[in-house]
Amino acid sequence: MVKWAVELSQYGIEYRPRPAIKAQIMADFLVEMTVTQEESSTQTWMVYVDGSSTSTGSSEGIVVKSPQGDKFQYAVKFLFPATNNEAEYEAFIMGIKLAMSVGEKKLTIHSESQLIVSQVNGNYEAKEDKMLEYLTEVNELLSRLDNYDIKQMPRGKNESADCLAKLASSLANIDNREITFLTYGKEKTDGSDVIIFCADSEEPS
Template identity: 40%
Template sequence: MVSEKEIEANPEKIQAILGLQSPRTLNELQELTANPKSVEVLFLYLAVSKEAVSSVLVREQEKNQNPVYCVSKLLQGAEKTYTQIEKLALALIVTARKLRPYFQSHKVVVLTNHPLKHIMTRPDASGRLVKWAVELGEYDIEYQGKTAIKAQALADFIVEFTGEQSQDERGGWLLHVSGSSNASNGGAGVLLQGPDGVEIEVVARLSFPATNNEAEYEALVLGLQLALEAGIKELNVCTDSQLVAMQIEGTYETRERTMVQYLGKVKELMVRFDKCVVQQIPRSENKRADALSKFGVMVEGVKERKITLIIKEHPIIEETEEI
């Protein structure tokens, strides 16, 4: 009400508010701030540091993000030696266990710029990651790239725990590709490297006649598809093929029908990134991808498989046999 004295609240209009009791317990407080309906989609932010992992589960209301629950865990023993991607996976599994009722009754969207889903479901993932992936399989979880954070309090929370991670994410990812071929088949090698030490290696055997240039394009397309699947937004691509790099740049004219088709496919994939740059490098700087592509050419008559790599520090004759 507006009077000559001042602006006052109309008691008749605010009676319901005046009659509300102050929350007396944590549960009553949560009922006021975050009591999501079963049909609501909830969003999860993950954060890691050298000493702890944390998460915030939020709900969206009228374009605002409001925290539902915060979870944190102090890292113990071997957990401190986990890679950043393993720490993120740990944060997710700890949160799912702590907030099981929320995960059972809601779809949860995990917002992260790391290829968390891809890493956890790789055939060569560690036993720990595979176990966590199976445990999370009962929930309706979706992974999306992290965009601008709307809630300022949430932004402050994330920055507090992920100063190093935010710096890493701005650095982008590096993709090395290489292709090889012989008279009857070809091979494609892909090495995807993340700013936090994550590496993904893929070998593809091309069981069809392919020229060396076609094999180079096959490797590039495979690498771009892998990066998109992992949710990567910024990508620097390195290839030792001068023809591929120059055709993408537009310096070389593309005439052959197959090359035109490959080039079109590559450009179609590149525009789906926020930033994607292709550069030519000497073969001496592309040794790992080149070795992977040659391995793809050599493997014949085998199915897709997992290969175990053993690092031996000493000759076998110097080792003591243990039974």
């Protein structure tokens, strides 16, 4: 170990612990958000959420749209087991927190889950202890908003959030590593490889 420390010291390598995944999502969202409070404080933001629980893992997909048309999309893989309803609630809570993190207090939240939307709107009673805990957390967050509307989307209409949740779930069996997403504008056989989009993202460890 001492030998490696001496060898690597010349490169100025520094160890930094990985922040919690939810905290990092909030931080990234704040960096991406460029709309000022004055521009958006009187308008409603749209939040689309979807949770997924499969044999490969649990995940959530979140899309946040500003009144100016900016769209922020997140695919989040859970590092803990969750049922489908729990995943739906996790996505619901994260969607609200993302919008609130930039000071927005007027939201319209869309979810495919009839159970979660009905419980939040007070039409269904949350009987299981875990569901009651999630509902309590949601109600506490909603109480901090100036105005909100909770809408159930027909299954299949919440496509963006659904695809993001499935994407995050599909990464469950990939070892921890840096993953680079590439989009090519032309076929490889035409002799030119033009990358029109390249984004590095690191799977949470």
